[in-house]
Amino acid sequence: xxxxxxxxxxxxxxxxxxxxxxxxxxxxxxxxxxxxxxxxxxxxxxxxxxxxxxxxxxxxxxxxxxxxxxxxxxxxxxxxxxxxxxxxxxxxxxxxxxxxxxxxxxxxxxxxxxxxxxxxxxxxxxxxxxxxxxxxxxxxxxxxxxxxxxxxxxxxxxxxxxxxxxxxxxxxxxxxxxxxxxxxxxxxxxxxxxxxxxxxxxxxxxxxxxxxxxxxxxxxxxxxxxxxxxxxxxxxxxxxxxxx
Numbered sequence: 001x002x003x004x005x006x007x008x009x010x011x012x013x014x015x016x017x018x019x020x021x022x023x024x025x026x027x028x029x030x031x032x033x034x035x036x037x038x039x040x041x042x043x044x045x046x047x048x049x050x051x052x053x054x055x056x057x058x059x060x061x062x063x064x065x066x067x068x069x070x071x072x073x074x075x076x077x078x079x080x081x082x083x084x085x086x087x088x089x090x091x092x093x094x095x096x097x098x099x100x101x102x103x104x105x106x107x108x109x110x111x112x113x114x115x116x117x118x119x120x121x122x123x124x125x126x127x128x129x130x131x132x133x134x135x136x137x138x139x140x141x142x143x144x145x146x147x148x149x150x151x152x153x154x155x156x157x158x159x160x161x162x163x164x165x166x167x168x169x170x171x172x173x174x175x176x177x178x179x180x181x182x183x184x185x186x187x188x189x190x191x192x193x194x195x196x197x198x199x200x201x202x203x204x205x206x207x208x209x210x211x212x213x214x215x216x217x218x219x220x221x222x223x224x225x226x227x228x229x230x231x232x233x234x235x236x237x238x239x240x241x242x243x244x
Contacts, residue, residue: 010132011100011167013090013107014149015125018159019221020086039114039121040083046109047079079103080134082141088123089149091134091141100170103127104178107161108198115159115209116202122159122213122224126152127196129167157185158227159210163194180235185227199232206232 078093079102090106092099107125114121130145148164156162162184163171171179171194180197183190199206207229214225 005094006135007131007133008093009095009130010134010143010145011092011095011103011127011129011170012132012143012145012149013103013125013127013161014146014153015088015090015107015110015123015161016153017086017088018122018124018224019217035119035121039117042113043081043083043088043110046106046113047081079106080136082139088125089141089146091132095129095170097170097174100167100174101176101178104196108178108196111159111161111196111198112202112206115213116205117209120209120213124153124156124159124224125149125161126156126164127161127167127171128152128164129170155187157187158224158231160184160228160231161196161198162186163196168194182231182234184231185223195231197235200235 078099080091080093082089082091088110090103092103104127107127111123114123126149128145128149130143130148132141132143132145134141145164145166148166152162152164163179177200178197179194181192182195184193184195186193210225210228214222217225
């Protein structure tokens, strides 16, 4: 049996539930508990449907939806989930190409599941790479990569997952279409970063989810809806121009 290393170079995806304070204020504790429990169940199901990824399968699995994980412990892909309050954090077992693809597909499916709910759960996040300590029995997680992902996520201003520079080389070397170099909206302005293309084959359903979010917010929160629509439109325009 493979020995699990608590201290290891890994990929980490930090996701934040947008508008969580307003959700707490406007929902009963019972309803909010039910919503989050169902969402956690969806995340677990995404994870549990996973299979072992081999190097030769990378191109075949890119863009598919059969990656998964288990809350609080390893699964066959060695992806770890830590969830608390309005934060969802995914950790890979190492920084291999297989692990990058696995964690990216898990994150992608979580984004789709969240936006397609009757009452959407808008998420934004970041992906980083570096040495992280994961002590699963003690639920103890720390490392610079976790801080990097958290700090970049704080600056993201659309519903998407942006790649921190620590993981950019790995993303480029992965050479898969699940990442795209884009002008992404950050607090400091639109800046080129690689982002996870989580919306490529569910654009219609995602648009419906964005419309439902729009009807639930006013003022500055709507910029996240506008920015996400803009990102998706730019992607679709680029795809159309390539096929002409």
